[in-house]
Amino acid sequence: MKTPSIPRSLTRFLAGSALLAGVAACMDPAPQIDFPQTDLAAQPLIPKPVSVTASGAAFGLDQYTAIYSPQDDAPRAAVAAFLSDKIQGKTGLRLPVNAQDGEVHRAIYLQAGAQDNPEAYHLRISPDSILITSATANGAMLAAQTLRQLIPEQANDTLAPYPIWPLAGGEITDVPEFGYRGAMLDVARHFFSVEDVKKYLDVMAYYKLNVLHLHLTDDQGWRIEIKSWPRLTEVGGSTEVGGGPGGFYTQEDYKELVRYAAERYITIVPEVDMPGHTNAASVAYPVLNGNGKTPELYTGTRVGFSTWDTRKDTVYQFIDDVVREISAITPGPYFHIGGDESHVTQEDDYVYFINKVEPIVQKYGKQVIGWDEVAHADLDNTTIAQFWADEDNATLAVEKGMKVLLSPARKAYLDMQYDSISEYGLHWAAYIPVDTAYIWNPATYAAGISREHILGIEAPLWSETIAEISELEYLAFPRLLGYAELGWTPESQRSWEEYKLRLAAQTPYFKRMDIRYYPSARVPWEEPDLPEPLRD
Ligand code: TNX
Numbered sequence: 001m002k003t004p005s006i007p008r009s010l011t012r013f014l015a016g017s018a019l020l021a022g023v024a025a026c027m028d029p030a031p032q033i034d035f036p037q038t039d040l041a042a043q044p045l046i047p048k049p050v051s052v053t054a055s056g057a058a059f060g061l062d063q064y065t066a067i068y069s070p071q072d073d074a075p076r077a078a079v080a081a082f083l084s085d086k087i088q089g090k091t092g093l094r095l096p097v098n099a100q101d102g103e104v105h106r107a108i109y110l111q112a113g114a115q116d117n118p119e120a121y122h123l124r125i126s127p128d129s130i131l132i133t134s135a136t137a138n139g140a141m142l143a144a145q146t147l148r149q150l151i152p153e154q155a156n157d158t159l160a161p162y163p164i165w166p167l168a169g170g171e172i173t174d175v176p177e178f179g180y181r182g183a184m185l186d187v188a189r190h191f192f193s194v195e196d197v198k199k200y201l202d203v204m205a206y207y208k209l210n211v212l213h214l215h216l217t218d219d220q221g222w223r224i225e226i227k228s229w230p231r232l233t234e235v236g237g238s239t240e241v242g243g244g245p246g247g248f249y250t251q252e253d254y255k256e257l258v259r260y261a262a263e264r265y266i267t268i269v270p271e272v273d274m275p276g277h278t279n280a281a282s283v284a285y286p287v288l289n290g291n292g293k294t295p296e297l298y299t300g301t302r303v304g305f306s307t308w309d310t311r312k313d314t315v316y317q318f319i320d321d322v323v324r325e326i327s328a329i330t331p332g333p334y335f336h337i338g339g340d341e342s343h344v345t346q347e348d349d350y351v352y353f354i355n356k357v358e359p360i361v362q363k364y365g366k367q368v369i370g371w372d373e374v375a376h377a378d379l380d381n382t383t384i385a386q387f388w389a390d391e392d393n394a395t396l397a398v399e400k401g402m403k404v405l406l407s408p409a410r411k412a413y414l415d416m417q418y419d420s421i422s423e424y425g426l427h428w429a430a431y432i433p434v435d436t437a438y439i440w441n442p443a444t445y446a447a448g449i450s451r452e453h454i455l456g457i458e459a460p461l462w463s464e465t466i467a468e469i470s471e472l473e474y475l476a477f478p479r480l481l482g483y484a485e486l487g488w489t490p491e492s493q494r495s496w497e498e499y500k501l502r503l504a505a506q507t508p509y510f511k512r513m514d515i516r517y518y519p520s521a522r523v524p525w526e527e528p529d530l531p532e533p534l535r536d
Pocket of ligand 1: 303340341371388413415426462463464
């Protein structure tokens with residue numbers, strides 16, 4: 001074994017730490033390598049960071065690179081392990097985390113800093129080290145996502161006897177515009193498996209989206225196990241649009257999704273849509289039904305025909321059980337109560353119902369989110385209105401002091417067709433080509449809703465017309481990336497002409513992830529040319 005020596009950057013990082021004494025990493029001086037010029041400011045990052053300063057130098061990622069996190073900082077150590085795994089997926093390199101021996105030439109350090117925003121981070125890429133500074137491990141994870149995007153697709157194998165992935169050098173200072181950057185999946189109209197949802201979470205994390213809203217119940221299906229009301233899934237989960245087999249998440253499945261999301265700093269928001277969109281539940285338990293009929297399982301796509309009996313105590317006991325069970329396995333702060341399109345619920349019954357449900361959700365420690373119609377009820381200003389259709393409803397919410405989540409169907413609905421000949425999707429709100437999805441400003445979209453009233457943005461994907469993950473992907477990609485950038489990057493930094501080039505450069509990632517995307521002619525796609533099918 002060579003004499004142990006430690007890189008100067010590592011010595012600085014570990015200064016004063018007990019760990020230093022134990023580190024026997026052999027630090028051969030990094031060989032002097034003349035990297036070709038690289039420009040950090042020209043890298044196709046999505047979302048675009050707030051500030052990028054290029055140095056022209058490069059960091060050589062290779063088999064002698066290691067990752068270090070502060071001692072006794074388990075959350076940052078987990079981020080370091082995540083980054084190491086993803087680097088292995090892309091390059092095949094296995095970077096040790098907090099290695100105390102072995103040969104190390106260059107290192108990636110995750111360190112604590114003093115940013116105000118928990119998602120802010122600073123990234124400094126120098127020839128001998130990469131320094132990630134953030135107030136929280138969440139910030140470190142977001143920096144790690146940026147770093148993943150900076151790793152070239154191909155190694156350079158002419159610089160040394162082993163492959164090196166040169167990362168463009170310089171500094172990135174970054175912080176999101178909105179704290180809530182969401183996507184929604186409708187797993188009720190068609191059911192999507194845990195594995196499908198995990199794949200969506202992977203891609204969301206890569207583009208810094210941080211909330212996944214799961215639309216768990218609708219007329220066509222109830223998709224989450226409720227132990228005190230088992231027929232909800234036994235009966236209500238047994239089919240889907242088109243008559244397929246449906247399906248549901250056991251509570252263990254749901255917990256696994258929550259865990260997987262949390263590992264990526266993504267919050268899960270569960271939605272139980274009520275009092276409309278409730279046919280599946282009423283088939284399972286006809287006592288809930290408001291129209292006196294015994295309903296049948298429904299596999300069509302009409303909306304607005306179902307309701308619960310808003311004046312029955314049993315209904316609220318039922319809701320209490322459902323909210324209690326789901327809240328107990330949901331660490332995030334929100335519970336979505338739906339509230340949309342209750343066309344067969346009388347207005348006074350609707351208001352009465354929403355007024356009764358809000359405190360039930362609050363009793364279980366959650367903040368209410370509802371589709372914009374809920375603004376008609378007498379709500380707390382802690383409740384959030386999700387603006388999807390009616391600007392008057394959203395404005396009413398603002399007048400009540402509530403925050404608004406922006407999902408205007410004409411701009412942000414992933415289930416709208418790209419154009420009249422693209423596959424899948426609906427077009428009741430609009431056709432939404434890839435550029436239209438990107439060219440709007442959430443902060444000024446609606447006259448009555450100014451920046452301080454906006455919690456963030458969310459892109460819902462309804463699933464009436466999609467049954468397979470590849471169909472889901474065709475609608476979501478590439479538009480979802482545009483919403484990720486709208487949520488993160490300030491409007492002054494956004495330009496479609498420049499964005500579309502960065503978007504075009506995502507094809508190697510899409511290919512590695514086996515993502516089927518809509519190859520819009522408005523984007524000058526780069527054809528990926530990968531040596532072997534490595535997966536991120
Ligand atoms: C409206 S958006 C709905 C959904 C449909 C969607 C289809 C909303 C709150 N309700 O029930 O799936 O349109 O685009």
